[in-house]
Amino acid sequence: MMEGLFMLPALGISVFQKETMSVKGFAWSIGVILLLSLLCSLYGNKSERRFYAKEGMVCVGFSWILLSVLGCLPFYISREIPSFVDALFETVSGFTTTGASILSSVEDMSKGLLYWRSFSHWIGGMGVLVFVLAITSVGGSETGFTMHLLRAESAGPNVGKLTPKMKTTASILYWMYIALTALNVVFLLLGEMPVFEALCTAFGTAGTGGFGVANDSLAGYSPYIQNVTSIFMLLFGVNFSFYYLLMMKRFREFFKEEELRMYLGCVLIAVCLIVWNLRGVYDGFGETLRHALFQVSSIITTTGFATTDFAQWPEFSKAVLLCLMAIGACAGSTAGGFKCSRVLLLMKNARRSIRKVVRPQKVQAVRCNGHAVGEKVLDNISSYLVLYVLIIASSFFLISVDGYDLTTNISAVMACVNNVGPGFGLVGPTGNYGGYSILSKLVLIVDMLVGRLEIFPILILISRSTWRRK
Amino acid sequence: MRIIIAGDGKLGSSLARQLSAEGNDITIIDYKEGVLEDSEERYDVMVVSGNCVSKDVLMHAGVKESDLLIAVAEADEVNLLCCMTAHTLNPNLHTIARVRNPEYTQQVYEMRSQFALSMIVNPERQAAVEIANLLKYPGFLQRDTFAKGRVEIVELRVDADSKLCNVPLSSIQEVVKCKVLVCAVLRDGEAVAPGGGFVLQEGDHIFVTAMNDTLAVLLKNLGIVTHKVKNVMICGGGRISYYLVKLLEKNGLNLQIIEKDRERCEELAAILPDVDITHGDVSSQFLLDSQGIKDVDALITLTGLDELNMMVSLFGERCGVAQVITKLGRLDSTGILGDLSIGSVVNPGELCRNRIVRYVRAMNNQVGAAKSIHRIADGQMEALEFVVEASTPHCGVPLKDIKLKKGVLIASIAKGAQIDIAHGGSSYAVGDTLVVVTDKDKTIYHLNEIFE
Numbered sequence: 001m002m003e004g005l006f007m008l009p010a011l012g013i014s015v016f017q018k019e020t021m022s023v024k025g026f027a028w029s030i031g032v033i034l035l036l037s038l039l040c041s042l043y044g045n046k047s048e049r050r051f052y053a054k055e056g057m058v059c060v061g062f063s064w065i066l067l068s069v070l071g072c073l074p075f076y077i078s079r080e081i082p083s084f085v086d087a088l089f090e091t092v093s094g095f096t097t098t099g100a101s102i103l104s105s106v107e108d109m110s111k112g113l114l115y116w117r118s119f120s121h122w123i124g125g126m127g128v129l130v131f132v133l134a135i136t137s138v139g140g141s142e143t144g145f146t147m148h149l150l151r152a153e154s155a156g157p158n159v160g161k162l163t164p165k166m167k168t169t170a171s172i173l174y175w176m177y178i179a180l181t182a183l184n185v186v187f188l189l190l191g192e193m194p195v196f197e198a199l200c201t202a203f204g205t206a207g208t209g210g211f212g213v214a215n216d217s218l219a220g221y222s223p224y225i226q227n228v229t230s231i232f233m234l235l236f237g238v239n240f241s242f243y244y245l246l247m248m249k250r251f252r253e254f255f256k257e258e259e260l261r262m263y264l265g266c267v268l269i270a271v272c273l274i275v276w277n278l279r280g281v282y283d284g285f286g287e288t289l290r291h292a293l294f295q296v297s298s299i300i301t302t303t304g305f306a307t308t309d310f311a312q313w314p315e316f317s318k319a320v321l322l323c324l325m326a327i328g329a330c331a332g333s334t335a336g337g338f339k340c341s342r343v344l345l346l347m348k349n350a351r352r353s354i355r356k357v358v359r360p361q362k363v364q365a366v367r368c369n370g371h372a373v374g375e376k377v378l379d380n381i382s383s384y385l386v387l388y389v390l391i392i393a394s395s396f397f398l399i400s401v402d403g404y405d406l407t408t409n410i411s412a413v414m415a416c417v418n419n420v421g422p423g424f425g426l427v428g429p430t431g432n433y434g435g436y437s438i439l440s441k442l443v444l445i446v447d448m449l450v451g452r453l454e455i456f457p458i459l460i461l462i463s464r465s466t467w468r469r470k
Numbered sequence: 471m472r473i474i475i476a477g478d479g480k481l482g483s484s485l486a487r488q489l490s491a492e493g494n495d496i497t498i499i500d501y502k503e504g505v506l507e508d509s510e511e512r513y514d515v516m517v518v519s520g521n522c523v524s525k526d527v528l529m530h531a532g533v534k535e536s537d538l539l540i541a542v543a544e545a546d547e548v549n550l551l552c553c554m555t556a557h558t559l560n561p562n563l564h565t566i567a568r569v570r571n572p573e574y575t576q577q578v579y580e581m582r583s584q585f586a587l588s589m590i591v592n593p594e595r596q597a598a599v600e601i602a603n604l605l606k607y608p609g610f611l612q613r614d615t616f617a618k619g620r621v622e623i624v625e626l627r628v629d630a631d632s633k634l635c636n637v638p639l640s641s642i643q644e645v646v647k648c649k650v651l652v653c654a655v656l657r658d659g660e661a662v663a664p665g666g667g668f669v670l671q672e673g674d675h676i677f678v679t680a681m682n683d684t685l686a687v688l689l690k691n692l693g694i695v696t697h698k699v700k701n702v703m704i705c706g707g708g709r710i711s712y713y714l715v716k717l718l719e720k721n722g723l724n725l726q727i728i729e730k731d732r733e734r735c736e737e738l739a740a741i742l743p744d745v746d747i748t749h750g751d752v753s754s755q756f757l758l759d760s761q762g763i764k765d766v767d768a769l770i771t772l773t774g775l776d777e778l779n780m781m782v783s784l785f786g787e788r789c790g791v792a793q794v795i796t797k798l799g800r801l802d803s804t805g806i807l808g809d810l811s812i813g814s815v816v817n818p819g820e821l822c823r824n825r826i827v828r829y830v831r832a833m834n835n836q837v838g839a840a841k842s843i844h845r846i847a848d849g850q851m852e853a854l855e856f857v858v859e860a861s862t863p864h865c866g867v868p869l870k871d872i873k874l875k876k877g878v879l880i881a882s883i884a885k886g887a888q889i890d891i892a893h894g895g896s897s898y899a900v901g902d903t904l905v906v907v908t909d910k911d912k913t914i915y916h917l918n919e920i921f922e
Contacts, residue, residue, distance in 0.1 A: 164472070164495035164516040374503065 061461035064449060068092045071120055080113055085438050092445045094120030096452035097334060099210025099304040099421030100412075100444070102434040106215050111196065114213050118200035121209025124452065125236075125334035126177050162244050176243050177334075181206040184232045191225040201225075205232045208335045210304030210421040217306040217429060223290055226307050230294045234267065237301035237329030239341075258369055259341045263300075263330050266340070270296045270320050277317045300324040302336040304421025311428030318424055322411065325418045336419025336451050338388060342381050344368065349378050387455050392417055395447050399440040412436075416447040471495070471834055472536040476522035476552050477543030478505045480800065481568070481593070481819050485540060487513050488827055492913060494834075497531045500543075522552045525559065533559045538833060540826060541567045546574055550585050557586035564588040564833065566826055572712055589829055593818035596825065598713035600816050601795055605702070605718070605768055607685055608793035609694040611675070611814045614844040616855045617884035617903045620682050623653065623846055623853050625814075626692075628674040633693055640666035646691045649891040651679040653881045653907040654847045661850035663879060663907070677846050679881040679905065681889045699767040699793065700724060705752040705782055706773035707731075707738050710797065710818065714770070715742050728752050728761065730773075752782050768793040769813075776800050783812035820845070831915055839915065841903070851907055853881070856917040858902045863921060870894035873922040877909040880920075 072091035075081040081090060086102045093100045094117050103109065109117075162169045181202055188198035200213045214220055218229060238260060245254040254260070274292040275285075282288045291308050298305045299321045310321065328337015348366045356362055365372035395413045402409075404426055411423025412433065422429045433444065450458045471494045475482050478500035486509055490496045496515040499522040500506050506517040520527035522543055533539070539556045541549035546569045553565040566589045569578050578590060603613050612625035628634050633645050639652050655664050656675040662668075670676065680688055700723060704711050707729030715725055719742075726746040729735045735749045750757045752773065763769065769786035771779035776798045783796040794813030824843055832839040840854040858865065864872045869880060869892055883890040884903040890896045898904060908914050 164490070164497050164514070166514050168495075 057457045057460045060453060061449075061457035064095065064453060064457075065461075068095055068445075068449075071095060071116075074113060074116055078110070078113065080109055085441050086434070089433065089441050089445055090117065091120060092448050093421070094118075094209065094211060095124035096419050096448040097121050097124050097207040097209035097302070097336065098416060098419040098448045098451075099204065100416060100427070100448070101211065101421075101432050102441070104432055104434055106211075106213065114200060114211075115196070117211045118203040118209070118213070121207030121211060122181065122203040123207075125207025125209065126174060162241055172244065173240055176240055176247075177206065180232070180235060184228070187228045187232070188225060191222060191228060193221065193225055201229065202232075204305065205229055205303065206236055206334065208233060208236050208301045208303040208329070208333070208419075210298070212305060218294075219307050226290060226294050229305060230297045233297045233301045233303050233305070237263065237297070237333050237335045239330040239332035241332050242330070256369060259330050259344060262344050263340045266324065266327060267296055267300060270300070270324055273320050274313075274317045277314055277320075281313070295321065296324065299420060300327065300335075300337075301329045301333070302418050302420045304415070306422060306429035309428060309430050311422075311424045311430070322414065322424075325414050325420050328418055336417075338385075338418070341368075342384065345373060345378060345381055346385060349382070384455065387459070388417070391447065391450055391455065395443050398443045399436065402435075402437050402440050404435070412444065413447060416444045417451040419448060419451050471538065471830070472532065473497070473538045473540065473830065474499065474528075474531050474533060474536050474556070476500075476539065476541045476549070478502070478509055478517075479542065479544065481542045481822060482540075483509050483513075484819065484823055485542070485826060486515050488823065489830055490514050492827075492831070494830065497536070499527060499531050523548055523555055525555060528552075528556050528559060533563065536560065536563060538564045538566070538830065541565065543568075546571050546578075550578065550587075554586055566591060566829065568592070568822070570594055570709060572709060589826075591822050591825055593822035594709040595713045596821045597710050597797065597816050597818035598717055600821060601710070601714055601770060602717040604795055604814050604816075605699050605793070607689065608699055608768065609689050609692075610685075612846070614846060614853060615682070616842060616844075616853070616882070616905045617889070620887070620889055621679065621882045621884055621903075621905055622682055622685065623677050623679050623844070623881065623905070623907075624685065624688075625846070626676050626678060628670050628672060628676060630672045632672075633691075634670050634676070635672050637670050638666070639664055639668045639670070642670075646688050648684040648687045648691065649681065650684070650688060651881055651891050651893075652676050653679050653853070653879055654851050656847045656850070659848070661847035661909075663851075663877060663909075675847070677851075677907075679891055679907075681891065701762075701766040702726065702768045702770065703728065703761065703763060703766040705769070705771045705779070707734050707747070708772055708774060710772045712738070712742070714772075715745050719744055726761065726766075728757070753778055755785060758782070758785065763791065764789050766791055768795070770795045770797075772797045774799070780810070780812055784810065787811045787813065820849075834915065846907070851909060852914075853905060853907045854914060856904045856906060858898050858900050858904060858917070860900055862898075862900070862917055865899055866897050868895050868897050874920055875922055878914070878920045879907045881905040881907050 068088060068091050071094070072084070072087040075087035075090055076084055081087040081103070089102050092098075099121070106114070162172055184202040184205055185198050188201060189195065193201070197213050200211070201218070203209070204211050212218060218226055239257075242254055242257055242260055271289070271292050274296060275288050278288050278292060282291060294305070294307045295310050297303075302325070310318070326338055327343055328339050329335035331339040331341040345366060345368060348368070352364050352366055355364065366378060367373065392413055395417070396409055399412065400409050408423065408425030408427055411425060412427045415421055415423035415427065425431070426435060427433055433441070436444070446458070473489060473494050474497050475486055476499045478486070478498050482498065482500070483505070486496050486498055490513050496513070497518060498506065498509055498515055499518045499520060501519060501521055503519055506519055509515060510517045518527060518531045520530070522528065522541065533556050539553060541552040543549055543552065549567040549569065553567045557563055557565055565587050567585070567587050568591050569575060570592055575592060575595065578585065582590060603615070604610065607613065607624075609626070610624040611627060614623045616622065634642070637645055642650065642652060652664060654677040655662050655668065655670070656677075657671070657673070678688070702718070702723050702725050704714065704725065704727045707727045711727055715727070718725060724746070726748060727738060728748045728750055729738065730751050732749055735747050738745070739747045748761060750761075752758060752771075763786060769783065769791045771782045773779055779796050779798065783794045786794045795816060796812045796814070797816050797818065799817065799819060824845060828840065828843045831843070840856055842855040844853045845851070846853050874880070880892045882892055882905045883896055883898045885899065904917070906914065906917070906920055908920070914920055
């Protein structure tokens with residue numbers, strides 16, 4: 001039902017732009033959504049079931065799928081994307097903040113649909129259900145089941161609340177998100193960007209999505225706008241609870257966060273490496289630095305904006321970017337990827353294991369920010385890594401059937417699972433995913449959802465034991 | 471309101487559930503990760519793991535921004551220290567500590583300002599007081615007192631041979647020949663607020679509002695023979711038993727405690743010289759028989775095991791003991807007990823929780839807050855005591871002309887020493903004490919909320 005509300009501004013824009021086809025699309029979709037929500041409220045409330053971990057996971061997984069299917073209706077009904085699978089791909093790519101597109105020419109789309117595409121990034125970035133939690137008092141919130149929803153929808157291994165009440169936590173998160181987005185829009189407007197484009201770009205940046213409104217992404221804009229966007233991408237890649245620490249004036253804790261240090265360290269090293277590797281490709285150091293910074297922040301935060309065709313960069317730079325795709329930004333941000341905190345803990349755990357080989361009797365706890373990390377969390381991260389690799393490998397096999405080259409396939413899978421968007425080769429910044437077969441697109445759609453919801457909710461949704469009656 | 475609960479045990483987690491459901495911001499501190507995880511999943515609360523006495527942990531839990539600290543960790547000493555530490559960090563903090571050790575009770579109360587305590591709770595002592603109250607009138611399964619003890623809501627079971635069986639409520643006063651009001655009936659585990667046409671059946675548990683001085687008349691007219699309790703058998707020699715003996719020893723009763731642990735028996739024998747202490751295991755029927763269970767007037771099971779208490783109580787009822795009182799520590803609701811005849815049930819944790827909840831509600835709403843809260847009818851209804859204030863509407867209007875919310879009932883009106891069991895013609899004035907009975911899911915914080 002919320003989605004219908006979200007579509008209204010898009011409908012407004014379409015009406016304003018006199019785009020009859022897309023008006024029809026939105027109107028129909030809102031109608032369908034209203035009907036569905038009516039049916040749900042009629043039949044839904046009758047069954048009173050308690051929410052436990054499983055229900056939380058299934059609920060999140062299911063809502064995201066439903067959201068995507070409903071969200072793709074405007075594209076499909078307005079006939080701007082005639083194939084249903086293509087429309088679904090585009091929407092999933094929006095909600096999961098991937099930013100992978102099947103469209104060869106974005107500029108041909110109507111304004112309303114472009115707005116909807118970018119806005120889906122913004123909703124998907126922080127999580128739809130978190131938003132619902134923030135504004136409604138969910139029945140039965142006295143029981144803590146909402147915790148499962150937050151856990152399933154937020155990114156990162158260790159999800160905690162900022163305040164005792166779930167509703168306050170969710171609204172604090174959203175207000176920070178809205179404030180940062182608004183700030184971003186203001187800065188873009190100062191760079192003399194048209195309002196509509198500023199809004200769409202800000203949505204894409206905030207959700208770390210990467211749908212642009214121009215074919216060449218952000219290459220056509222002034223260096224100022226590109227720099228503003230790089231900085232905001234980096235900001236949106238930071239764990240939002242760190243901002244809460246800032247708000248509460250706990251600066252010492254903020255600067256001591258190991259995850260933040262690692263994240264910024266990664267960015268710094270990657271920028272240095274790429275600048276060194278790119279010497280001579282662009283005119284002057286300034287431009288090289290700008291492109292390098294933009295691309296590094298775009299990839300590590302899994303946004304996927306581009307100022308230049310980085311698929312044409314030297315192999316070493318591409319390798320650096322591919323690594324960044326996998327690492328991703330901080331947990332608890334809007335970004336995708338494996339998350340800095342997981343990498344950090346995995347490395348620390350690995351170091352401990354190595355020490356144990358040398359001195360088997362050694363007892364040591366893995367520490368992060370001065371606190372010992374529970375073995376359960378470490379186990380969880382290790383199994384997450386295994387699933388992550390397995391999913392990437394199997395998707396890679398499945399889409400290889402289409403016969404594209406190795407770089408294209410591996411980067412396409414990486415870009416989708418990590419919610420980056422553009423990869424290398426045919427799916428690079430200037431290319432698109434339109435060439436893949438329906439099967440491959442479906443595989444990539446699942447990959448994007450798996451990546452956004454961090455594997456477990458989707459796996460649980462499709463596992464047999466979930467649905468079997470005990 | 472922001473509340474920190476130190477200690478996530480039975481009492482801590484049940485407080486967390488109740489208080490967070492009432493809209494407070496709860497942070498729980500405990501050093502056990504496992505129980506914390508469980509609480510975080512079940513209730514809308516924040517958890518902090520660590521030692522609740524440590525300054526760092528308290529700061530992390532937000533003691534500076536909190537209004538109330540409830541220390542219900544296992545050890546009394548920890549609770550006291552926790553309150554003191556927290557109070558130095560935030561001088562505006564209210565603190566409630568649970569102190570159970572009988573050796574401390576008196577001195578802690580005297581030193582409450584040094585320990586910076588706003589309130590001290592002692593579940594075992596509360597339970598003992600409750601049991602002593604029940605012993606005064608055998609025949610009532612539960613007694614809740616209001617208006618300084620002048621009004622009571624008592625629980626009665628309607629047996630097949632009871633004079634109340636098949637009597638409609640409109641004519642109940644003719645049977646009992648005194649002023650009473652049936653404010654709730656528990657039938658098949660379901661609480662109902664009955665109307666005048668409601669006919670009582672065998673097996674019903676009824677909750678009757680009556681004046682304290684008519685209780686004896688009520689029992690007599692109902693044909694419930696109340697020979698005064700003389701011989702009391704107490705199973706288990708824990709803290710409740712100690713407090714209970716202390717409360718009862720002046721009344722000239724024959725008290726017997728059966729305790730399994732030899733050393734504890736010797737301890738008790740040293741501090742309670744007038745009580746008959748027996749060393750033995752109450753799970754053995756032979757022992758109970760040999761100690762004369764058939765001849766006692768009251769059997770009170772207070773061991774640490776709920777199952778054992780229930781078994782012994784069932785056995786006691788079978789032996790025809792006139793009054794049986796069972797202590798249950800774990801069960802939140804006695805709903806699963808159904809029609810098991812284990813007499814009155816006393817739950818120390820629940821008594822204590824109600825007291826703390828009352829304190830919190832009063833803090834939330836300083837004026838017009840309930841003076842006391844009792845849960846009746848299996849916890850499905852609440853009986854609250856309010857004082858009528860100048861801002862209360864409908865003063866002096868007969869009750870039959872006042873529109874109350876559905877499920878709300880005014881049970882009694884106390885004007886000073888004069889008690890009025892509510893009927894259609896009665897009215898209240900400023901300064902009167904009202905007892906209001908409501909459904910549990912309709913939480914009333916303020917008297918004015920009962921009106922439509």
